[in-house]
Amino acid sequence: MLADGGENSLFVPQTVFNAGVRWSPNSRLGVNLYLTNRFGPTTASPANLLAQVGGDTGIGLDFLYLPDLLGTYEIEKRDTYPEAASFLSGLSSFPSTTLPLDGVIYEVAYGTNERFTQTARFGVLDDLEMVAYFDTVGNDTFPREGALMGRLALQRDRGRAGVTGALALGLLGFEGTDGATDVALYAELPLGYRARSYNYSLGFIPKILVPTQASGRGNTLGVTVDGRLNLSQNTQLLGSFTPILSGDNQLRAGKVGERALGLENDVSVSLYSLGVRQLFATENSLYALDLFVGNSAGTYGQQGLLSLPNQENQVGVRLNVLNGTPTQVYQPPGAE
Incomplete structure (x- = not known):
């Protein structure tokens, strides 16, 4: 985490967290609602391991979708359809x-x-x-x-x-x-x-x-x-x-x-x-x-x-x- 003081401040140790719930209405889709104190929801970038200044936290929402265009996975399809x-x-x-x-x-x-x-x-x-x-x-x-x-x-x-x-x-x-x-x-x-x-x-x-x-x-x-x-x-x-x-x-x-x-x-x-x-x-x-x-x-x-x-x-x-x-x-x- 950046210490108080703006661009000229030094980094100080700070625990980062990301916690939430996932809703999966079907086998292709996941919706994540999470609470975090870091700059991003994943660790894909080193910057996402930085905590927000002042102990701030934020609420996020993201969507996960598995298209499976090549038919690699066994994904449930509708067994019946409407009129x-x-x-x-x-x-x-x-x-x-x-x-x-x-x-x-x-x-x-x-x-x-x-x-x-x-x-x-x-x-x-x-x-x-x-x-x-x-x-x-x-x-x-x-x-x-x-x-x-x-x-x-x-x-x-x-x-x-x-x-x-x-x-x-x-x-x-x-x-x-x-x-x-x-x-x-x-x-x-x-x-x-x-x-x-x-x-x-x-x-x-x-x-x-x-x-x-x-x-x-x-x-x-x-x-x-x-x-x-x-x-x-x-x-x-x-x-x-x-x-x-x-x-x-x-x-x-x-x-x-x-x-x-x-x-x-x-x-x-x-x-x-x-x-x-x-x-x-x-x-x-x-x-x-x-x-x-x-x-x-x-x-x-x-x-x-x-x-x-x-x-x-x-x-x-x-x-x-x-x-x-x-x-x-x-x-x-x-x-x-």
């Missing part, structure tokens, strides 16, 4: 279940206010998927946005009633107010509950957007509550509501040259969406057509946290295509 519709996104967020290995979902959405979104999701492993999307919208503040994300299952969905969860984390690139491309970190944690009747499901999704300082906007924190109700075997009612807990999120009205680009100052607007989904199943694929109305600029990332100006709403349609539906679908007790 194919469970893999589809909600109206304003990703689902709480990840795609199975080699599963692919394509989404194309079009809405009023010149919104057009293309999304692709790929099941890289049984509990890991990659997501890429590109969004163009009819606002002059952030007209284009693209992203690359990873989604990791925390509590894998086997189709049974109960709670599931997944963590989404990635980088967004978007055109800022000065026409340059800005970058932001985005994360969301979809947590889902499937009822024992299998007629409805609920979701709770914390979301956070952390742009770079150069983008000129602050962080945004919101929480989405969404739900799905089966009206019939192939028809679902969808809805979501997202209060904004921190940050400005309402776009200003007008066009370039008529206004200063940006967001309304000190204004946060809760977001909503309501829609209906019609499912069309084939032997190995699932098609779904969504009709929806809402007041958000888009579905995912930054656009999914932005409100249209002047209390406007938009109507849209989205086509979802799932290729590679799982064959080992869980059958609830009493199902034929």
Whole structure:
């Protein structure tokens, strides 16, 4: 440990410690929560054996993941899977279940206010998927946005009633107010509950957007509550509501040259969406057509946290295509 006195001080002996707990929700993932008085959580670097000045301690959190892309280890996979519709996104967020290995979902959405979104999701492993999307919208503040994300299952969905969860984390690139491309970190944690009747499901999704300082906007924190109700075997009612807990999120009205680009100052607007989904199943694929109305600029990332100006709403349609539906679908007790 450095003795008091700054850069000119000498080292003095000091015991270092690192203690904590590990949570392993599945055989691939470990989450460590620890308390330490050193500069780092491991001894990989000699600097991590230095104790903090003044006897300070800190709390840390890290994630361990075993991808096993070469199939070297015997890692548990899901023995059963949920119905194919469970893999589809909600109206304003990703689902709480990840795609199975080699599963692919394509989404194309079009809405009023010149919104057009293309999304692709790929099941890289049984509990890991990659997501890429590109969004163009009819606002002059952030007209284009693209992203690359990873989604990791925390509590894998086997189709049974109960709670599931997944963590989404990635980088967004978007055109800022000065026409340059800005970058932001985005994360969301979809947590889902499937009822024992299998007629409805609920979701709770914390979301956070952390742009770079150069983008000129602050962080945004919101929480989405969404739900799905089966009206019939192939028809679902969808809805979501997202209060904004921190940050400005309402776009200003007008066009370039008529206004200063940006967001309304000190204004946060809760977001909503309501829609209906019609499912069309084939032997190995699932098609779904969504009709929806809402007041958000888009579905995912930054656009999914932005409100249209002047209390406007938009109507849209989205086509979802799932290729590679799982064959080992869980059958609830009493199902034929």
